[in-house]
Amino acid sequence: MQLDPSDARECAAALRSAAEARQTVRVRGGGTKADPDEALPGDAVLRTRGLSGVVDHVPADLTVTVRAGTLLRDVQAALAERGQFLPLDPPHGGATIGGVIAANSNGFGTLRYGAVRDLLIGTTTALTDGTLARAGGRVVKNVAGYDLNKLLVGSLGTLGVIVEATFKVLPLPATRGASVSSATDATSAFARAGAIVRTSLRPTALVVDHERGAWRLVVAAAGEQAVVDRTLREAGGDHVADPDRLLVPLRDLLAAAAEGAVVRATIPLAAQPPFAGGVSRLDGFERLVADAGTGIVHVHLRGDDATIAASTVAAIASARVLGGSARTERVAPSLRRHLAALRTEPPGHFLMRRLKDAFDPRGILEPERSLA
Amino acid sequence: MATPFVAGTRGAVLHRGLVDLLGEEQVLWQKHDLQLYEYDGAVDTATPDAVVIPRDTADVANLARFCSEHNVPLVPRGAGTGLSGGAIPVEGGVVVSFARMSRILELDAANLRAVVQPGLVNLHLSTAAAPHGLYFVPDPSSQKACTIGGNVAENSGGPHTLAYGVTTNHVTGLEIVLTDGTIVRLGGKAHESEGYDLIGLFVGSEGTLGLITEITVRLSPLPEDKRTVMAAFPTMDLASEAVSAIIASGLVPSAIELMDQLATVAVEASVGAGYPLDAGAILLAEVDGPRDGLDDHRARIEELCRANGATSIRVAETALERDRLWAGRKGAFAAMGRLAPDYYVQDGVIPRTRLPDVLRRIAEVGERYGVRIANVFHAGDGNLHPLILFDGSLGPDVLRQVKAAGVEILRACLDAGGSITGEHGVGMEKNCELPLQYGPDDLAAMLHVKRAFDPAGLANPAKIFPTPSRCREFSLHAARSV
Structure with missing residues (x-):
């Protein structure tokens, strides 16, 4: 069954009908994160693309309100006409705003601009009881009531369907630039990245990339010419005028890796060198891309199922031992069941369970994805 | 609907029970002691039945378990500088003072994190981090007194959160104690944690979801340099236009503050910050970051102020002058006593x-x-x-x-x-005005969160959400039927 609501009320009504019929629902935005094998034959698929368009952009307030089914790239195009941008650069240009929020999809700009949770200031969400719940608002500072925006970021459609969102936006930077340099090993690559993190320079990307024995440091900067110049000077290496030439392949490589598995680890900053050193010696190791300013490290593994399974387990265990967490981002279908068994309950799981039960008492939303 | 509150054990039975549980040293119950905890920085007052000053998380958990068994509300209190009555025990019960849990447990410069107890004074953290070239961004005007636990509970801001975010953008880990005594550790030193963002929900929940016993915060590199500009305008309208012009120019100052003439007069009498007394409005703007281009930013701000009618402009040339300009702003509330x-x-x-x-x-x-x-x-x-x-x-x-x-x-x-x-x-x-901003469906969704964390309704009752007894016009029920 296909559900294609054309406005927020219709979306809420569709959820309510589904809940009454105990009909399970998959929520689809751009479908960039969706796993085609995940939906079961009896599931209804709710597509948000009908809920699209920019509702309000107030350049002088640096805020934009958009319907959740709008493609991120369309939002960026609309903002660019007024010289502004939403400082989110996740993989998948085809992702919708609702999908970016639900999947907590971030790019390399987090160190400079913050992540989805830092930029999202308001939401309207359709719930399974047929209501529309608003949280936050259209002002950049707001502590009235609970911050349900935070609960929705990364909730993967398990609590409700986001229908509208308001973000902080920024003026487009005057200049951009990037540099790439090689490093001898993990320690020196991360040490150089760490030195930049400790300055006021706030680069727009700070990436350690490791493949086939080579270590590279990619640094991007945006803003005033003088600051961009200095950032790239301190980063060293070869300058590249268009940062996207370096960054987009790195970002999309992880998203598009069809073969094998991608493990996404989030670890304390200082744990990156030992983590990177360790995983790079695992069987099936293909590539590592670390957002060195946030400690979010993607590891691509390839090989036969047994190798990938063993190395995935080792990478996740390493992240946990080092004070972080990890999960698989992309897994070949043949491995999914095996790796699902590795999932552990995060701290506070019983509270998440209670929240899920309160927002979706019949458990109709994204049943396989439920965090609980 | 919020869980209706039912008064539980009070009086001498409560005092004896708390002393037996935690020891004499941890419990205040005499009238003259309790009176000190009747107020905070806002205008309302209420007397607690007892005050408990726990030494550690175990004390807090034992206290919560006891209060849950006896149906007694728990009201956390940092320094009592809050401006919305958050620390006032509206329904009585136990005020939990974090005065003894005020240490920095770990200053982890390598990971840009600090692990602190909730009673730590905000400014003490930045002072301790300064030798490492780091600081804690949120800087409420009360930062010399207010606590990090209070900042987390209220999601506090401050003048310098314009560019770098408020408290919720700087917390990566929490240890909380639920009202049934369960201890939960969320997140840690990593950028984010697994599952729903419970930390994001808890920050700003004003003590209504449970008690905070440990906090892991992000530390940020101290700006390489700063430029502080004070501009005087004949009217508030012109000053507001200047603010809009600065924002629209693409500059992202770390702070832009305004003050009207009445406030200026009081501040000058009390602090002597050097603001012109004849100005209709005073604008204070600061840019910080890499030294490169900073003077250019400063010049553009001056230019935009002049273009919008500024009559005089002063730039802080030294750290001392900058502190003096800021002392006026940070001391503004206190200066109202002059008026x-x-x-x-x-x-x-x-x-x-x-x-x-x-x-x-x-x-x-x-x-x-x-x-x-x-x-x-x-x-x-x-x-x-x-x-x-x-x-x-x-x-x-x-x-x-x-x-x-x-x-x-x-x-x-x-x-x-x-x-x-x-x-x-x-x-x-x-809390009676919250329904002016959010409709019944919005509030119903928020109350799902309240019930998930605090089903018994003992965590700081009668806060945030309207209560039938205190909000005649705007009880949730009335709002629903509108």
């Missing part, structure tokens, strides 16, 4: 572009109610702080009038598309 015995501060937020018309409406409210209103606020993010001046000794009618004026100001903010609170919290001060 009137009491003040009632509002915290509404508006879209930045609406500053001039909302300020006019606030002035009209002042005229209509016959009260003087001073304005000192975070103009860069549209967070107003109108200070309604009054004399509380003239009786409860005066306070009632002042509060009514406050509600009108909040309505003006909401009419402009804003919020009733930007950083002070809803507390017991504005």
